[in-house]
Amino acid sequence: MSHFIYNGKSFPAETAIIGPDNRGLRFGDGLFETIKFINGELIMPDEHFARLWKGLQMLDFSIPKLFTPEKLEQEIKQLVKKNQHAAARVRLTVFRGNGGLYDAENNIPNYLIQTWALPANNGKLNSNGLQLCIYHDAQKNCDKFSNLKHNNFLPYFMGAAYAKKEQCNDALILNNQQRICESTIANLFIIRNGVVITPPLSEGCIAGTMRKAILTDLTDSPFDLVEAQIDEAMLRSAEEVFLSNSIYNIRWVAGLGEKQFGNDSIKKIYMYLQQTNPGLYC
Numbered sequence: 001m002s003h004f005i006y007n008g009k010s011f012p013a014e015t016a017i018i019g020p021d022n023r024g025l026r027f028g029d030g031l032f033e034t035i036k037f038i039n040g041e042l043i044m045p046d047e048h049f050a051r052l053w054k055g056l057q058m059l060d061f062s063i064p065k066l067f068t069p070e071k072l073e074q075e076i077k078q079l080v081k082k083n084q085h086a087a088a089r090v091r092l093t094v095f096r097g098n099g100g101l102y103d104a105e106n107n108i109p110n111y112l113i114q115t116w117a118l119p120a121n122n123g124k125l126n127s128n129g130l131q132l133c134i135y136h137d138a139q140k141n142c143d144k145f146s147n148l149k150h151n152n153f154l155p156y157f158m159g160a161a162y163a164k165k166e167q168c169n170d171a172l173i174l175n176n177q178q179r180i181c182e183s184t185i186a187n188l189f190i191i192r193n194g195v196v197i198t199p200p201l202s203e204g205c206i207a208g209t210m211r212k213a214i215l216t217d218l219t220d221s222p223f224d225l226v227e228a229q230i231d232e233a234m235l236r237s238a239e240e241v242f243l244s245n246s247i248y249n250i251r252w253v254a255g256l257g258e259k260q261f262g263n264d265s266i267k268k269i270y271m272y273l274q275q276t277n278p279g280l281y282c
């Protein structure tokens with residue numbers, strides 16, 4: 001039987017924990033982090049907790065002294081052990097408690113920790129390329145909250161539903177300028193005319209921890225790398241495309257509709273990153 005942690009206490013997976021007045025349920029009032037656990041450790045915990053704490057401050061949470069990254073990391077490790085996962089995907093959700101739109105009972109964070117087993121070598125470069133589509137019916141605003149992993153997830157879950165309907169692996173999301181922002185679960189990179197390009201944070205994409213690591217690790221590499229706006233025409237003229245997130249590292253994209261992409265440069269980038277930072281790209 002799997003378990004989860006709610007506000008520091010462990011419960012069986014089927015336990016009900018929140019009522020109908022919860023603001024996280026009503027309004028999506030909160031944030032989340034998805035963290036990889038492997039070889040007995042969390043991957044990039046400092047980056048994940050720094051992003052979470054920045055978001056908590058931006059959303060005006062009142063953070064108790066005992067609510068710390070160290071406390072959460074310890075509880076995550078205890079839960080992974082209890083659920084008997086050798087490797088795991090960890091989701092940490094933080095949300096406000098009860099209240100209406102104008103009258104929250106307080107601003108103290110409630111939190112939920114869940115874990116799911118990951119297969120061995122899940123960070124290995126995929127041999128079968130992903131098939132993508134573009135979701136046009138919801139656009140993501142470019143504002144001060146765009147880079148956070150908040151629980152207001154409408155463009156993403158509708159994009160995921162569209163991808164499933166179209167029998168694609170993932171869908172790309174547009175920003176309110178009709179440019180490519182990211183996918184439903186990952187940051188986007190394209191290779192065009194030999195240059196690796198990813199949208200800047202000003203385009204509204206999530207400030208991904210793996211995105212940041214790739215930008216850092218490729219800075220002094222043989223590969224040309226820039227942050228630039230990407231529209232649909234630019235995407236379709238790319239030679240190669242890959243996605244990145246904290247769970248799967250890099251995943252190459254084979255197609256977008258009728259357009260097919262190669263992966264020669266992606267293989268070289270992946271090998272370079274593994275040699276540069278083997279503890280991360282695992």
